[in-house]
Amino acid sequence: MPANSSESHASDARPTARNAAQMAVRTAQPEPGSVKPDAILTIDNVSRSFGGLKAVDVKRLEVQRGVITAFIGPNGAGKTTFFNLLTRFDDPDTGAWNFNGKPMQDQRSYAIAKAGMVRTFQLTKSLGKMSVMDNMMLGAKNQSGESLSRALLKGSWRKQERRVEAQATDLLGRFNLAHMRDEYAATLSGGQRKLLEMARALMSEPELILLDEPMAGVNPALVQSLLGHVQALRDDGVSVLFIEHDMDVIMGISDWIVVLAEGSVIAEGTPEQVSQNDVVVDAYLGTSFAGATGDGARSSEGDEGNQQ
Amino acid sequence: MSSFTSLIGGYDISKLLGDSLRAGVNVQSAAFALGAVGLNLHYGFTGLLNVGMVAFMAAGSYGMAIIFTQGLFGGSILLGILGGLVFATIIALLVGIPALRLRSDYLAITTIAIGEVMRISFRSRRLLDITGGPFGLPSIEDRSADISLADRIGRDWNPFFSVDDPTKTFGFWRLDFDAKTLWLMIIGWTLVVLCSLLVWKLIQSPWGRVIKAIREDEDAARALGKNVFGYKLQSLIIGGCIGALAGIVRTLDSGFVESNQFKPQTTFFIWTVLILGGAASKWGPMLGAFVFWFVLVFVEEALRQVIINADDMVWMGLEANDVGRMRLIMMGIMLAALMIWRPQGILGKKEEALLDAR
Ligand SMILES: Nc1ncnc2c1ncn2[C@@H]1O[C@H](COP(=O)(O)OP(=O)(O)OP(=O)(O)O)[C@@H](O)[C@H]1O
Numbered sequence: 247m248p249a250n251s252s253e254s255h256a257s258d259a260r261p262t263a264r265n266a267a268q269m270a271v272r273t274a275q276p277e278p279g280s281v282k283p284d285a286i287l288t289i290d291n292v293s294r295s296f297g298g299l300k301a302v303d304v305k306r307l308e309v310q311r312g313v314i315t316a317f318i319g320p321n322g323a324g325k326t327t328f329f330n331l332l333t334r335f336d337d338p339d340t341g342a343w344n345f346n347g348k349p350m351q352d353q354r355s356y357a358i359a360k361a362g363m364v365r366t367f368q369l370t371k372s373l374g375k376m377s378v379m380d381n382m383m384l385g386a387k388n389q390s391g392e393s394l395s396r397a398l399l400k401g402s403w404r405k406q407e408r409r410v411e412a413q414a415t416d417l418l419g420r421f422n423l424a425h426m427r428d429e430y431a432a433t434l435s436g437g438q439r440k441l442l443e444m445a446r447a448l449m450s451e452p453e454l455i456l457l458d459e460p461m462a463g464v465n466p467a468l469v470q471s472l473l474g475h476v477q478a479l480r481d482d483g484v485s486v487l488f489i490e491h492d493m494d495v496i497m498g499i500s501d502w503i504v505v506l507a508e509g510s511v512i513a514e515g516t517p518e519q520v521s522q523n524d525v526v527v528d529a530y531l532g533t534s535f536a537g538a539t540g541d542g543a544r545s546s547e548g549d550e551g552n553q554q
Numbered sequence: 555m556s557s558f559t560s561l562i563g564g565y566d567i568s569k570l571l572g573d574s575l576r577a578g579v580n581v582q583s584a585a586f587a588l589g590a591v592g593l594n595l596h597y598g599f600t601g602l603l604n605v606g607m608v609a610f611m612a613a614g615s616y617g618m619a620i621i622f623t624q625g626l627f628g629g630s631i632l633l634g635i636l637g638g639l640v641f642a643t644i645i646a647l648l649v650g651i652p653a654l655r656l657r658s659d660y661l662a663i664t665t666i667a668i669g670e671v672m673r674i675s676f677r678s679r680r681l682l683d684i685t686g687g688p689f690g691l692p693s694i695e696d697r698s699a700d701i702s703l704a705d706r707i708g709r710d711w712n713p714f715f716s717v718d719d720p721t722k723t724f725g726f727w728r729l730d731f732d733a734k735t736l737w738l739m740i741i742g743w744t745l746v747v748l749c750s751l752l753v754w755k756l757i758q759s760p761w762g763r764v765i766k767a768i769r770e771d772e773d774a775a776r777a778l779g780k781n782v783f784g785y786k787l788q789s790l791i792i793g794g795c796i797g798a799l800a801g802i803v804r805t806l807d808s809g810f811v812e813s814n815q816f817k818p819q820t821t822f823f824i825w826t827v828l829i830l831g832g833a834a835s836k837w838g839p840m841l842g843a844f845v846f847w848f849v850l851v852f853v854e855e856a857l858r859q860v861i862i863n864a865d866d867m868v869w870m871g872l873e874a875n876d877v878g879r880m881r882l883i884m885m886g887i888m889l890a891a892l893m894i895w896r897p898q899g900i901l902g903k904k905e906e907a908l909l910d911a912r
């Protein structure tokens with residue numbers, strides 16, 4: 247962990263940390279690899295090639311604690327691969343990263359999740375032949391009944407099981423899935439699976455959550471409430487890093503944006519800074535977005551990245 | 555008890571039903587049920603493709619037999635059984651540690667291989683003093699104390715055995731059994747029930763939730779912080795030990811071990827039992843074993859009677875001594891039919907089988 251973030255971030259500072267963190271990140275330089283006032287995740291030289299294709303090649307990236315960071319870039323830019331590397335679902339060719347000051351590059355993926363860095367998948371992984379409720383309850387951390395030695399001693403985990411169930415019921419309600427709790431997860435629609443996957447990840451009460459296109463395929467009204475939920479998470483002190491293509495969503499809730507193209511970070515900044523960055527407009531946003539926000543009138547044809 | 559005969563036009567219906575039922579409840583059937591209970595934990599709940607259940611049975615049988623014959627623990631059957639379970643655990647670790655980290659098909663290859671490796675090594679003349687090599691251990695006897703396993707379990711420890719009337723049988727009709735068979739049937743089926751309940755209780759716990767999640771999608775479980783490898787290893791060991799009990803029950807019944815008892819086809823019979831009864835169900839393995847043996851003997855006996863009653867004792871080109879081979883063919887056809895019309899097995903959940911199509 248770099249010196250600038252090694253100050254203690256005691257949890258008693260959390261209630262007021264919200265605005266402070268959001269304000270703090272705005273003081274960071276709007277350039278690739280810029281230093282953040284209080285980074286929860288710092289990444290150095292992470293690279294991964296598939297054959298001749300260098301899918302990811304990130305020199306330096308810091309993710310600010312307690313804010314919503316958006317991760318954007320054209321299709322095939324390497325965003326999902328980058329998430330896979332950070333959570334060790336894929337093996338990097340090179341690279342090191344610290345989460346909360348602890349090196350993570352040599353950890354197994356389950357240990358990374360246990361440490362508090364939890365991800366969702368772009369292609370949802372619902373546990374089809376388990377009920378929606380079981381999907382949710384699986385997510386909870388530190389369940390004593392999950393150890394073989396205590397599995398048969400129902401008395402030792404019954405109470406915790408009830409607590410976990412109450413927590414799951416509450417989250418299902420917030421994700422509009424309460425009525426599906428006893429259905430098999432395989433019977434959910436595509437959008438509902440996205441919701442379930444995100445809700446399930448939240449069951450583990452992560453410190454940093456990595457969401458891969460959480461809003462893709464979710465209907466607009468629900469997107470609004472989900473955005474509210476993501477903001478509430480941030481207000482509770484959770485750091486959010488999410489991949490998204492919908493510019494309204496990105497501009498609406500992110501505190502900081504990282505732009506990836508061809509595997510490398512080409513720009514960073516606040517939403518305003520990024521939307522005015524010529525490199526980003528060329529590589530990803532296209533003119534229609536720039537035009538829509540009244541920021542520029544450059545003409546260019548590519549705006550596919552903008553579509554969902 | 556006397557058996558009555560009901561001959562209908564040369565067909566012996568009483569023998570047909572009686573022999574089939576007898577096979578369905580016999581010790582061999584209980585052993586297969588146990589193997590299927592272990593496999594149910596592996597495949598039905600954890601999604602592990604174990605194609606070498608017979609390796610665990612061999613570990614149990616040989617483990618117990620070797621400890622007993624070598625007089626290692628004063629010829630104690632219970633310690634012999636414990637030894638068999640320890641041997642099965644070692645096999646599970648040997649197979650699991652390298653293969654469970656890889657994709658699921660590697661476990662299939664490794665398990666089928668270890669079964670054959672064990673069978674062929676046990677046959678080896680180099681192990682003549684331990685496993686009996688190609689001859690096996692025809693009578694499992696404690697060398698120091700001079701007791702045979704069969705006598706210990708069948709006489710000394712058998713509440714049904716009486717010295718005054720050693721050939722006394724129990725039961726009725728064609729379902730009468732000698733004291734040793736009855737005793738082992740009770741031991742075998744009790745173990746089946748206990749192991750089924752054990753697996754079911756485990757599956758109903760949070761531990762079981764993780765196990766089922768691994769079956770559905772390993773990566774999802776990993777992403778939620780579950781040590782997938784550790785859970786798979788635990789499942790392999792527990793199911794493997796239940797498989798070892800299957801071998802142990804069979805050996806207690808037969809009183810001898812021999813490498814030919816552990817050919818790969820035993821593994822496939824156990825798979826048939828599980829799929830027939832219904833994978834991931836509570837009592838499927840138990841019912842599956844009963845139905846498997848009932849149908850197997852029923853088909854065989856029916857075919858034999860048809861052939862005997864046919865002109866020249868030839869029916870559709872089949873003679874009486876073809877029957878043994880035909881029963882396996884019939885079993886294969888039945889399994890294929892089951893897969894088409896009832897893929898969830900007898901007790902499996904239909905909804906779950908249909909979910910795969912989505
Ligand atoms: N397992 C793999 N084998 C070979 N190439 C891969 C593999 N995974 C990803 N790639 C390649 O790496 C590049 C980055 O893919 P990635 O999935 O990370 O893109 P992305 O930024 O998430 O795109 P999208 O926005 O479409 O989801 C693509 O060119 C892809 O073809």
Ligand SMILES: [Mg+2]
Pocket residue numbers: 325326327368
């Ligand atoms: Mg992607």
